[in-house]
């Protein structure tokens with residue numbers, strides 16, 4: 001039976017009063033306990049408590065043993081079991097990219113992650129991939145009811161594959177066409193965990209403040225989730241992908257294409273190659289149109305007393321929540337993508353010659369002198385880098401790389417808060433253009449692409465705020 005919060009609090013006081021009296025310097029709270037077990041030895045007994053210690057941003061496992069009577073051990077153990085959150089996952093689908101980073105993903109999983117999962121008695125179904133896009137295909141057909149969450153072991157690319165696979169699956173399961181940019185996306189069925197074992201590992205780093213795989217594993221077993229946004233990318237009536245980290249056109253597409261050519265250099269390619277790409281930067285003639293955030297009816301997000309028109313209520317609320325929607329609309333069930341896009345909301349950007357057009361679904365916001373990642377915000381920042389001197393461009397990119405809060409305060413960088421945007425390349429037909437989608441290179445096949453924000457559709461196992 002699920003304990004109520006009063007019982008949990010009392011149980012926790014009880015547990016701590018017993019644990020503290022055995023070791024005055026030690027107490028635990030509910031969110032620190034990984035597991036407890038009772039051992040009998042030489043006619044006596046002891047309670048073993050596995051818990052989490054946090055130092056800076058890193059989490060480590062610790063263990064404490066308490067000699068007690070068997071009855072007392074069993075009593076405390078039972079109360080600990082009651083307090084452990086029922087949202088902790090019990091069955092995980094683990095997808096490992098053996099080619100990630102320095103090809104140590106399998107080893108990292110076996111040595112640093114599996115012991116945490118085993119300790120917490122999590123059942124795992126582990127699949128090591130053999131090729132790119134295998135994960136996307138697999139997630140189309142696998143029985144998702146069998147799992148409480150999906151874990152990607154690798155870099156931002158394998159995370160992207162999991163997001164893309166689950167997104168297409170979600171749309172298909174709700175009778176929506178992934179190739180239609182107007183399709184409404186609801187929250188993905190399963191939370192996603194990321195074990196950093198790739199080259200960049202930015203998503204895991206933003207999420208946990210560290211690239212430590214043990215910390216990521218502990219965050220997964222604790223079951224706390226952070227809601228995050230993604231964007232969809234369409235070109236020529238086809239979905240080209242989804243991004244949860246970066247979608248960059250122009251310079252950032254070229255940088256990634258150049259870096260892919262030098263994959264054999266390992267992670268050092270990201271330090272050297274971009275310099276050459278910037279030196280060879282290409283101005284691109286484009287027309288950019290967008291739906292600005294302020295035009296949208298955002299009050300629906302916050303103000304639950306405002307009633308949506310009936311036709312929106314019936315179409316936008318996920319099936320499982322429709323009853324509560326009819327019963328007074330108590331649940332927060334719809335997202336921005338539920339509102340209607342009308343042609344009158346589109347605006348056109350003035351700039352026609354650009355070096356880069358990019359967006360970050362995890363928005364970087366200034367916090368003092370540094371940029372810090374923000375998950376699940378209401379808007380997407382469309383960053384347009386217009387014509388500028390090479391030296392100034394280098395200076396600005398260096399500030400981005402250093403995570404400085406002033407990195408977009410350059411007059412040649414335009415920042416527009418949007419919900420959606422389109423870029424049309426007014427191009428020279430012989431030139432190829434590329435997009436950087438979470439570190440993967442996508443070649444532009446059509447003169448126009450369409451990008452749309454989907455808010456808080458992904459739940460990531462991570463640090464609860």
Ligand SMILES: Nc1ncnc2c1ncn2[C@@H]1O[C@H](COP(=O)(O)OP(=O)(O)OP(=O)(O)O)[C@@H](O)[C@H]1O
Pocket residue numbers: 096097098099100101102129130131132133153154155156157158159161197198199200201202438439440
């Ligand atoms: N078995 C495989 N062989 C080759 N490529 C694979 C395999 N499994 C997955 N991939 C692809 O490898 C690409 C890169 O993977 P991943 O992001 O995990 O590593 P990375 O590029 O080293 O790290 P990061 O993206 O953090 O820089 C992804 O696009 C993924 O689709």
